[in-house]
Amino acid sequence: MTRRVYLDHNASTPVHPEVVTEMTPYFADVYGNPSSVHGFGRDAREGVDVARERIATFLRVPPDQIVFTSGGTESDNFGVKGLALARGRGHVITSRIEHHAVLRTVQALEAQGFTATYLPVDAYGAVDPDDVRKAIRPDTVAISVMHANSEVGTLQPITEIGRIAREHGVPVHVDAVQTFGKVPIDVDAMGIDLLSFSAHKIYGPKGVAGLYIRKGTKMVAIQHGGEHERRRRAGTENVPGIVGFGKAVEVRGREMHDEARRVSALRDRLWEGIAARVPDVRLNGHPTNRLPGTASLCYRHVESESIVLGLDLKGIAVSAGSACTSGNVEPSYVLVAMGLPLDWAMGAVRSSLGRSTTAEDVDYVVDSVAPLVQKLRQALPVGAA
Amino acid sequence: MTRRVYLDHNASTPVHPEVVTEMTPYFADVYGNPSSVHGFGRDAREGVDVARERIATFLRVPPDQIVFTSGGTESDNFGVKGLALARGRGHVITSRIEHHAVLRTVQALEAQGFTATYLPVDAYGAVDPDDVRKAIRPDTVAISVMHANSEVGTLQPITEIGRIAREHGVPVHVDAVQTFGKVPIDVDAMGIDLLSFSAHKIYGPKGVAGLYIRKGTKMVAIQHGGEHERRRRAGTENVPGIVGFGKAVEVRGREMHDEARRVSALRDRLWEGIAARVPDVRLNGHPTNRLPGTASLCYRHVESESIVLGLDLKGIAVSAGSACTSGNVEPSYVLVAMGLPLDWAMGAVRSSLGRSTTAEDVDYVVDSVAPLVQKLRQALPVGAA
Amino acid sequence: MRYSETLVDHFLNPRNAGLMREPDAVGEGEYAGCGDLARVFLRVRDGRVAEARFQAYGCGPTIAAASAGSELIALRPVEDLAHLKPEEVERALDGLPEDRKHAAEVVADAVRAAAGQWLSQRS
Amino acid sequence: MRYSETLVDHFLNPRNAGLMREPDAVGEGEYAGCGDLARVFLRVRDGRVAEARFQAYGCGPTIAAASAGSELIALRPVEDLAHLKPEEVERALDGLPEDRKHAAEVVADAVRAAAGQWLSQRS
Ligand SMILES: Cc1ncc(COP(=O)(O)O)c(C=O)c1O
Numbered sequence A, B: 001m002t003r004r005v006y007l008d009h010n011a012s013t014p015v016h017p018e019v020v021t022e023m024t025p026y027f028a029d030v031y032g033n034p035s036s037v038h039g040f041g042r043d044a045r046e047g048v049d050v051a052r053e054r055i056a057t058f059l060r061v062p063p064d065q066i067v068f069t070s071g072g073t074e075s076d077n078f079g080v081k082g083l084a085l086a087r088g089r090g091h092v093i094t095s096r097i098e099h100h101a102v103l104r105t106v107q108a109l110e111a112q113g114f115t116a117t118y119l120p121v122d123a124y125g126a127v128d129p130d131d132v133r134k135a136i137r138p139d140t141v142a143i144s145v146m147h148a149n150s151e152v153g154t155l156q157p158i159t160e161i162g163r164i165a166r167e168h169g170v171p172v173h174v175d176a177v178q179t180f181g182k183v184p185i186d187v188d189a190m191g192i193d194l195l196s197f198s199a200h201k202i203y204g205p206k207g208v209a210g211l212y213i214r215k216g217t218k219m220v221a222i223q224h225g226g227e228h229e230r231r232r233r234a235g236t237e238n239v240p241g242i243v244g245f246g247k248a249v250e251v252r253g254r255e256m257h258d259e260a261r262r263v264s265a266l267r268d269r270l271w272e273g274i275a276a277r278v279p280d281v282r283l284n285g286h287p288t289n290r291l292p293g294t295a296s297l298c299y300r301h302v303e304s305e306s307i308v309l310g311l312d313l314k315g316i317a318v319s320a321g322s323a324c325t326s327g328n329v330e331p332s333y334v335l336v337a338m339g340l341p342l343d344w345a346m347g348a349v350r351s352s353l354g355r356s357t358t359a360e361d362v363d364y365v366v367d368s369v370a371p372l373v374q375k376l377r378q379a380l381p382v383g384a385a
Numbered sequence C, D: 001m002r003y004s005e006t007l008v009d010h011f012l013n014p015r016n017a018g019l020m021r022e023p024d025a026v027g028e029g030e031y032a033g034c035g036d037l038a039r040v041f042l043r044v045r046d047g048r049v050a051e052a053r054f055q056a057y058g059c060g061p062t063i064a065a066a067s068a069g070s071e072l073i074a075l076r077p078v079e080d081l082a083h084l085k086p087e088e089v090e091r092a093l094d095g096l097p098e099d100r101k102h103a104a105e106v107v108a109d110a111v112r113a114a115a116g117q118w119l120s121q122r123s
């Protein structure tokens, strides 16, 4: 078991070497607090400013419309609560396949007296823009639809949703944690008012993310304290993290496009290799309109976690679509929303490829998956699940 | 101007070299998501577990009572809102000299229908425990008093406050961001239910902090999403930051006591050196019951920022007690609460010493302050302010 | 690794996996919360287990527990097995994490059910 | 550094700082928001500034602006100074950050006040 293959880039990624180099001096050498007016503080402030500038350039937005946060989850909480609480009361529209960072935030708002509509998705996992139109009410205060789901990777019709929202004057928050730096995003063309994006999914450090806030969007802060980030997010800035984030985004500008093509081809190789050798397997999500490196497969009549364990023992990291936590079955709510039957959904395994993935890695995975699934199916009660 | 002297450790600190070494592998090598069940995830999880264990050992509490957050500000927001919102409505007690992370959080709760009492402080900046007793009402849901203020450093009578709170069954949150790792804290003896503590004030990285939550304390989460941190704080853990935090705390266990003695003596040297050469200067806060390295001085009839600028031009980093932001005078609300006259409060300058501060640094500062203040006073309108 | 070496070995090389034709007894265990399922087949000679086979559906530990269980019961009197405790299955795996104890329970349930069936048929 | 070299030089080495005995005119400028205060003293010969001194209280830029202002007005006709614009003081400092523009305003106010006093005394 010397070989190790990491196919879980949607969970987190190794920090890019250039990013590590860029952020390292900000621990022991440039350690001032960016709020301090003296030289030590100004040096730290400059690091933050450069990072903000780089991200703004990448997103083609003004730098002062970017707020740094501690992670995708905070950005999502901030985006959704910030819009809703600024309006006090009303109706929120989201989808059934959002990340928990949005879903549970909307639920928390419901507990405070807001109402919510959770839009369904089709068999590919896509929201129908017409459903958004129908869901809008006079008291709708926010729409939050993700750009792509981490599990199946289908891209949502954000441009259409954005157009409809604008017609009705409703602000749109988009969780782009899985797409930012992987596929192009144009907040103006797509009609996005708030955009959540994160560093650790794109070879930046954990513990830092951002929220784009279109100028003029009515928002309130949710973390209170000092006057950081133009009073929109209190707390001493995570300077090394922000510096690393800026560098990671700059590198994405160079690497994103070629990598998407390469990783997309490797994902096809993975799917075709497995499909050729394993019966009763299917690929979830939209065949083309999707994240390049994500392959969500369902193995019928096998349980996700036993595949993840079997591959882990071969040094391969993939993630389970269904999870058995303290004795509760949890088939992926995303696959369930897409209408997958339970005997398929229980056997969902996601592979997510990244910049260091090679064809040899993929072949090793295919060679490992085939016998494993066969063995697991041998131990299977006939007609189970 | 080659010499650089950093006397702003209460704002932020250089990361300890051992801490940098400990956290570095967690960027590019141990990059899994701690929620992942495969080997890459388990390695990351172990880093987080070790850090939690180290901090728990230092604080002498069970590890599962520590929740990691993104900073002191989040810990304060979490502590105060977590207690208040779990109780829905009621009365909160805090002091006038809390950090904005607590003050503005209490104000946000007031805007949501809570009521609040802001306790006064005496001339040393200390809360009178009797005032806490008098402020408690049947509907009091939380008491939040800091352990020491960053500006004057006077230690608060937490043990007495904790005892009174317990008699009345009211939970106590203590903002120990400035004291954790600098002076001993015993949450049991001091009757503390929640404790905010942070990494970047004690030679750990920015972007990570903690909240101790005593078992059984009724709390709600304020950041919603995945099931991280035993469902108390959603969001992928900042693994390198947490690992660094754990190491920083472990190092504190070794270095804290000797350093306190050393830094305390240097602070006396600074004050005595300045007092001997500059007329009309005073030392704020309690003479003995205080943070070891903090010296808050007021220069009468001089304006804080001009001293900070003058010292900055000599390579010395200190912080201004009063700040002039976009044309609004802001004498420190802490000094005002302590009853300092405005002509003193406007000239407040804080020096905060740390592990790398030397006697030569201190002497250089004294030699720089004396002529600077003299020159600034020459330009002064007679009887101004 | 949160699983013992023994457990991993049973998972990777399950013993006695698969269907048994014309068994003397069959028993099932199911874990409601989780959908985990184990089925045990017994061939009995002179009141003792002459052969055992299993089928299992569930996460890795459940498959390993079924495999270990099928070894554990070989040659034992069926009467004893009517009272098989999950702890015995767990011990045969050198332990289970807290949130996977149900793997041993499902298998012990299946064994007890099969033993019960054989005993009631005989009486 | 957010301040120009010129500003820093005026701050560290303020020109013409201090009281003037028996001046021909005195003017003050004050920035209400901030408590910043500048006082300018003029000695006038033949309608021109023969000598200027200042006192200032405030953040670094205010002190620098007063110093630069006192140089700026030397030998100029007092009549002109009654209309001195803050921009001229700011230019003499090679610029000011947005949130410190008031430093130039306080000083220009003080100069205009002193010039006004002298002109009204004369008439
Ligand atoms: C779409 C999406 N949103 C939000 C998040 C939350 O990010 P984090 O856990 O880093 O806070 C994730 C992470 O998996 C995600 O995939």
Ligand SMILES: Cc1ncc(COP(=O)(O)O)c(C=O)c1O
Pocket: A234, A235, A236, B010, B011, B071, B072, B073, B074, B076, B099, B101, B146, B148, B149, B150, B175, B176, B177, B178, B198, B200
């Ligand atoms: C007492 C106290 N509480 C809270 C904070 C907030 O910490 P941070 O800005 O790192 O979030 C500080 C920082 O100065 C502090 O001194």
